[in-house]
Amino acid sequence: MTTEERPPLTRDRVLAAATRVADVEGLKALTMRRLGAELGVEAMSLYHHLPGKEALLDGVADALIAEIQAAAADVVDDATGWKERLRRTFLAARVVVLRHPWAPALLGARTTVPPRLFAYYDGIVGTMTGAGLSHRLAHRAVHAFGTMALGFTQELFRPEAAGGAADVDAAEADLAAMAERLPHLTAMVAAELHDAADPVLGWCDSQTEFEFTLALLLDGLERAAAAQR
Template sequence: MTSPRTAGTAPRNALTRARVLESAVALADREGLGALTMRSLARELGIEAMSLYHHVANKEDLLDGVVDVVAAEIQDAVGGLAALPDEAPGSAWKPAMRRQILTARAVLLRHPWASTVLETRTSFSLHIVRYYESLLGLMRRGGFSYDLIHHAMHALGSRALGFSQELFEPDGAAAGSAAGGSATAGADDAATAMLVQMADQVPHMVEMLAEVGHEDAGSALGWCDGQSEFEFGLDLILDGLDRLAEREQH
């Protein structure tokens, strides 16, 4: 007689790589990237840890997989945003590209750990390659030479995918800020206190912070609005690229 399956444990034939990766993303979203281990993921799925190795070779394969899941979500979100009508003016590339990048950012804000993993990958997800291809297509439609596109991608860096490394960001601040929570409060206070103590050594820094500081609980160090600063930097780059593209065409 077959023993009844333990409650909460999925039969082996119901476990797929897709299900493993979806559960891994959900676990990282809920508890953070540090909580994503093979053992904790096995518990999440209600299986023995060794069973995971039928679907992911190791931790690096798991991280490649969760990046692919998030990248696919970005691709689904941007959808046809990169498509420009044939009659669109050359300048139409800029608002379309801005919209696409900010859409990608909205996805990453739902998965605040994902940018950290993206920065450590040694190979690109096919979804990421296709995403970049759509950005290149927009710039070509805008009259960019491939040489200028190459410079543009270097200038944009990770910002093209919707995230950037902040100048001042204590450990743990990025995830807390991206999630819109108050997890960074302790780090904010400590960093502010340190700068106040160094006021005689960094007077411009202290004066700048006194002038622009505000009480946004979700901002990096409490000094700036992460979304506004991201858009400011993005617009600065896109405006500069627009001028260079116009110069190339004349």
């Protein structure tokens, strides 16, 4: 493609290319030089739109939230009741994050809140208070949901988030070594090893567990809402 045929460089185009690179090569591969190569431009030209690597990552995080917002908007229109609206919102967020498995690590590492995140959570709180839940109860619910609102659960120990990788052989060896000293924990882990087809974002973050936890929280919130009346 010649310079004349190349689309103009915009912030949105840069962020879309950054997302593609992260999807294919991982978050560590996302550098200004690699991004310039993806777009067919010199890395320095990217600084007009995003002044450095941290600004780039902040932009990718904000674009991710925009994608989650759009996915949620597509599924909640015909939802009946606040519980179903929240359930569909969180599951829509999960579909997005499963498309971008680097998302939990990126969001967990940001030192600034993505601008769109405030609007996203404002909608979640509005869904609850609009149904009669008090602001106090909505506040407690936001804390209880944690990162589930963003489509994933935060693992207590997750080597990938720190830049490592899960070593399956080492994990199995550790499991065998634990068997005698920690029989109950070992039996639980062995019983819950996930099928390869089960969408997983971490050691324990499977689709079944995500939906199970979400249902427990929504049911408990419904009981708390009834008690406040």
